[in-house]
Amino acid sequence: MKSHARIVIVGGGIMGVGLLYHLAEEGCSDVMLIEKGELTSGSTWHAAGQCPSLVGNYNMAKIHHHGNTLYPKLEELTGQYVSWHASGGIRLARTREDLDWFEFMRGIASNVGFRMQIIGPDEIRKIHPFVNTDGVLAGAWTLDDGHADPSGLTNAMARGAKNMGATIVRHTRVTDIKALPSGEWEVSTEKGTVIAEMVVNAAGCFARRVAQMVGADLPICNMEHHYVVTGPVAEFMDRDEEVPVIRDPHASSYIRQEQKSAVVGIYEHVGMTEAWAPRGFPNWDSDSELFPDDLERLMPWLGRAMERVPVLEDAGIKRVINGAISHSADGPPMLGPVAGLKNYWMCCGSSFGIAQGAGCGKYLAQWMLYGDSEINMTGYDPRRFGGYAGDEYMKARGFQDYRLTYVTPLPGEEFPAGRPSRTSPLYDKLRRQGCVHTETFGWERPKWFSLDGRIEEFSYRHNNVFEVVRDECLAVRERVGLLDLSGFSKYDISGPDAGAYLDRICANRMPSRSGGIVLTHILSEQGRIKGEITVTRLADDRYYALSAAAAETRDLDHLVQGKLGSEVVDIVNVTDDRGVLVLAGPRSREVLAQLTDSSLDNDAFPWLTGQEITVAGIPLRALRVNYVGELGWELHPQMQDMEVLYDALWRAGEQYRMVNFGLYAVNSLRIEKAYRGWGAELTNEVTLLESDMQRFIKFDKEEFIGRQATLRQKDEGLTTKLVYFEIDSGDSDVRGSEPVYDGDSVIGVTTSGGYGHHVQKGLGFAYVEPQYAEDGISFEVDLLGERCTGTVLNEPAHDPHNLCLKA
Numbered sequence: 116m117k118s119h120a121r122i123v124i125v126g127g128g129i130m131g132v133g134l135l136y137h138l139a140e141e142g143c144s145d146v147m148l149i150e151k152g153e154l155t156s157g158s159t160w161h162a163a164g165q166c167p168s169l170v171g172n173y174n175m176a177k178i179h180h181h182g183n184t185l186y187p188k189l190e191e192l193t194g195q196y197v198s199w200h201a202s203g204g205i206r207l208a209r210t211r212e213d214l215d216w217f218e219f220m221r222g223i224a225s226n227v228g229f230r231m232q233i234i235g236p237d238e239i240r241k242i243h244p245f246v247n248t249d250g251v252l253a254g255a256w257t258l259d260d261g262h263a264d265p266s267g268l269t270n271a272m273a274r275g276a277k278n279m280g281a282t283i284v285r286h287t288r289v290t291d292i293k294a295l296p297s298g299e300w301e302v303s304t305e306k307g308t309v310i311a312e313m314v315v316n317a318a319g320c321f322a323r324r325v326a327q328m329v330g331a332d333l334p335i336c337n338m339e340h341h342y343v344v345t346g347p348v349a350e351f352m353d354r355d356e357e358v359p360v361i362r363d364p365h366a367s368s369y370i371r372q373e374q375k376s377a378v379v380g381i382y383e384h385v386g387m388t389e390a391w392a393p394r395g396f397p398n399w400d401s402d403s404e405l406f407p408d409d410l411e412r413l414m415p416w417l418g419r420a421m422e423r424v425p426v427l428e429d430a431g432i433k434r435v436i437n438g439a440i441s442h443s444a445d446g447p448p449m450l451g452p453v454a455g456l457k458n459y460w461m462c463c464g465s466s467f468g469i470a471q472g473a474g475c476g477k478y479l480a481q482w483m484l485y486g487d488s489e490i491n492m493t494g495y496d497p498r499r500f501g502g503y504a505g506d507e508y509m510k511a512r513g514f515q516d517y518r519l520t521y522v523t524p525l526p527g528e529e530f531p532a533g534r535p536s537r538t539s540p541l542y543d544k545l546r547r548q549g550c551v552h553t554e555t556f557g558w559e560r561p562k563w564f565s566l567d568g569r570i571e572e573f574s575y576r577h578n579n580v581f582e583v584v585r586d587e588c589l590a591v592r593e594r595v596g597l598l599d600l601s602g603f604s605k606y607d608i609s610g611p612d613a614g615a616y617l618d619r620i621c622a623n624r625m626p627s628r629s630g631g632i633v634l635t636h637i638l639s640e641q642g643r644i645k646g647e648i649t650v651t652r653l654a655d656d657r658y659y660a661l662s663a664a665a666a667e668t669r670d671l672d673h674l675v676q677g678k679l680g681s682e683v684v685d686i687v688n689v690t691d692d693r694g695v696l697v698l699a700g701p702r703s704r705e706v707l708a709q710l711t712d713s714s715l716d717n718d719a720f721p722w723l724t725g726q727e728i729t730v731a732g733i734p735l736r737a738l739r740v741n742y743v744g745e746l747g748w749e750l751h752p753q754m755q756d757m758e759v760l761y762d763a764l765w766r767a768g769e770q771y772r773m774v775n776f777g778l779y780a781v782n783s784l785r786i787e788k789a790y791r792g793w794g795a796e797l798t799n800e801v802t803l804l805e806s807d808m809q810r811f812i813k814f815d816k817e818e819f820i821g822r823q824a825t826l827r828q829k830d831e832g833l834t835t836k837l838v839y840f841e842i843d844s845g846d847s848d849v850r851g852s853e854p855v856y857d858g859d860s861v862i863g864v865t866t867s868g869g870y871g872h873h874v875q876k877g878l879g880f881a882y883v884e885p886q887y888a889e890d891g892i893s894f895e896v897d898l899l900g901e902r903c904t905g906t907v908l909n910e911p912a913h914d915p916h917n918l919c920l921k922a
């Protein structure tokens with residue numbers, strides 16, 4: 116065994132081998148994959164081999180599409196048989212919401228590049244004559260997907276990788292991984308030691324054990340999953356052509372032809388108890404293992420599957436496969452770095468590893484080798500979780516994710532597992548006032564307030580909370596509103612080098628005076644956006660940084676890992692220590708003035724400044740900024756003072772008919788101000804120039820990370836650019852991922868949007884070809900199958916000159 120490799124991958128399932136192949140394809144052949152058994156001997160060998168195109172997420176659809184493009188060619192590329200069957204698939208719709216989701220998906224399909232048609236019951240039966248279409252409204256027919264032999268795919272990619280110079284070591288267990296003072300990793304195995312620059316954990320259901328070797332953990336939950344193979348189906352015998360895979364949400368299952376038999380895979384909703392599901396950490400000697408089957412548990416779902424394809428009823432069950440599968444706490448795999456560790460990567464936690472192995476490998480390889488991936492990796496980055504995601508949370512969420520496999524995702528739908536996890540002291544008080552919370556990074560955050568007890572009817576279209584949100588928005592624009600945003604990520608950054616350090620890692624310049632506030636971005640060396648933070652200079656050597664709730668681990672990691680050994684800077688995560696109340700609206704000054712002796716007028720407390728003041732007897736940090744575009748203050752007291760502060764503000768606001776508002780309203784208010792969102796408009800895919808944020812770059816600073824690349828791009832020009840647009844949408848809004856058209860050509864993709872209740876317009880953001888980024892240019896956006904005209908705006912729909920903010 117070689118003693119050195121640039122990259123060591125632990126685990127030879129389809130995820131590890133998919134990565135190996137793509138690293139090699141990118142020209143990095145100094146990679147060694149180490150597998151304790153045979154390749155595929157974890158979860159991969161027994162998988163059903165399904166590779167669907169239809170996934171409800173734009174970036175994940177790209178991951179699947181890459182596999183569905185590569186797998187049919189693998190045999191020719193490598194000489195290894197993969198048994199690719201281009202069967203296509205049909206997912207059935209039974210409700211109007213299913214249909215809207217199909218329309219949304221069809222938009223994604225146009226953008227990603229796979230073929231998809233929405234077909235009626237008659238056509239479904241033409242394509243698959245054995246389907247019972249009772250209760251079926253339509254089908255989403257995807258024509259470019261299929262299924263393959265998982266071992267064949269893995270071995271083909273392994274052969275391809277070896278042909279390109281990569282190394283595979285089998286029957287060798289990695290027993291330990293240690294960081295060396297040199298910054299390299301020492302990977303100990305049963306057969307010797309390898310020194311590597313980077314290590315990747317691709318250990319499937321063993322990933323938590325391998326993570327523990329470096330003191331890390333990850334919220335993935337191992338459980339069992341079954342499929343059954345029927346005996347020969349007489350009706351299949353007479354056909355030359357294979358029928359497409361049927362995916363039936365009612366049966367929570369997939370049903371596909373396997374030669375002359377059928378395979379039925381079940382995601383049962385019942386019997387999810389600890390007795391069977393979590394196997395915790397498997398034993399190292401678990402190898403090519405299957406578990407005893409539990410047909411009783413599957414029966415209700417299997418029954419529905421048989422009703423859907425009745426010709427299976429007489430075929431009998433020939434074989435049952437019950438194998439190990441891992442589900443992450445929120446569904447998608449873990450792809451990316453581990454917080455606090457340099458060059459330790461995750462490539463695991465996939466519950467659709469056969470479909471995703473190639474795509475995950477491709478985009479993770481880009482990230483590892485070039486610092487960024489060409490798709491938005493926010494949703495896969497392992498740093499999307501934090502310490503709150505402990506064992507109980509992980510288990511509850513992993514089970515939930517399993518049960519949701521075939522449930523149509525509905526915008527705004529909330530699921531209960533693992534909640535509440537992190538709450539502010541106002542949680543119960545706000546609930547009593549009708550607050551409906553949503554969860555981000557474990558935090559329960561107000562979404563909207565049900566003042567009359569109504570329950571949201573989830574839909575892709577305007578629903579029964581539309582007018583409630585409108586009232587919240589108008590109250591903020593016309594009077595004053597209060598919002599608990601304690602989930603904001605907060606960091607105290609101090610020390611003699613704090614200012615210089617922040618100037619070095621951020622594209623904007625730090626405020627020159629104490630009390631100044633700037634919005635700034637942390638970029639990669641390639642100039643792409645890693646993080647967005649709002650920094651307040653509290654004193655010459657003290658700064659207070661805020662970032663998105665979802666970015667708590669990630670931005671802390673950027674801040675900590677961005678620090679040079681020579682810089683004397685202290686970075687403390689104070690997210691749990693301080694709460695945040697957003698007081699916003701034209702009457703906010705009058706409300707606040709009743710509770711503080713500090714002057715709040717524009718001379719004493721201008722926009723974009725912060726001060727430590729006392730409100731209702733509570734010392735706090737008050738920042739004159741907000742994300743809703745109104746006169747207002749963010750108040751950051753110690754967490755334990757939140758309730759007293761809230762009560763005092765509420766009393767002071769009564770005469771102005773102050774309201775509580777939530778994040779639905781925030782989305783409407785921020786889109787009216789053209790405020791971009793981290794993770795949507797601002798992602799690892801794009802630069803500040805592309806996101807039209809050049810005013811936040813200070814090129815005259817001698818150096819900041821990403822400066823050279825940004826300058827280069829400025830010279831070379833852009834290939835995509837963010838535009839802000841209004842749209843004549845009807846009863847649905849832009850949500851992000853919709854295709855943008857000029858005639859029949861797709862010219863871009865939306866990133867987010869919403870309805871501006873104050874300006875009474877649909878609004879959105881999209882990345883388009885730069886020639887379309889001109890004020891007044893029109894294009895079309897596909898909203899749930901309807902072409903709606905979007906017109907580029909060169910200024911915010913509300914208060915373009917910030918007069919409200921500066922009032």
Ligand SMILES: Cc1cc2nc3c(=O)[nH]c(=O)nc-3n(C[C@H](O)[C@H](O)[C@H](O)COP(=O)(O)OP(=O)(O)OC[C@H]3O[C@@H](n4cnc5c(N)ncnc54)[C@H](O)[C@@H]3O)c2cc1C
Nearest residue numbers: 126128130151157158159163164165289319467468469470
């Ligand atoms: C019944 C069933 C049907 C399925 N059907 C499908 C399907 O149709 N389509 C689909 O996309 N997905 C399907 N899946 C899911 C799919 O099997 C998994 O998502 C996928 O196999 C995960 O691949 P992996 O590489 O992450 O893990 P694994 O295949 O488990 O690979 C991890 C490897 O790491 C090795 N390893 C662990 N620790 C060490 C160590 N310390 N040293 C060296 N090696 C180590 C293990 O031996 C193992 O080979 C199915 C799962 C089940 C249970």
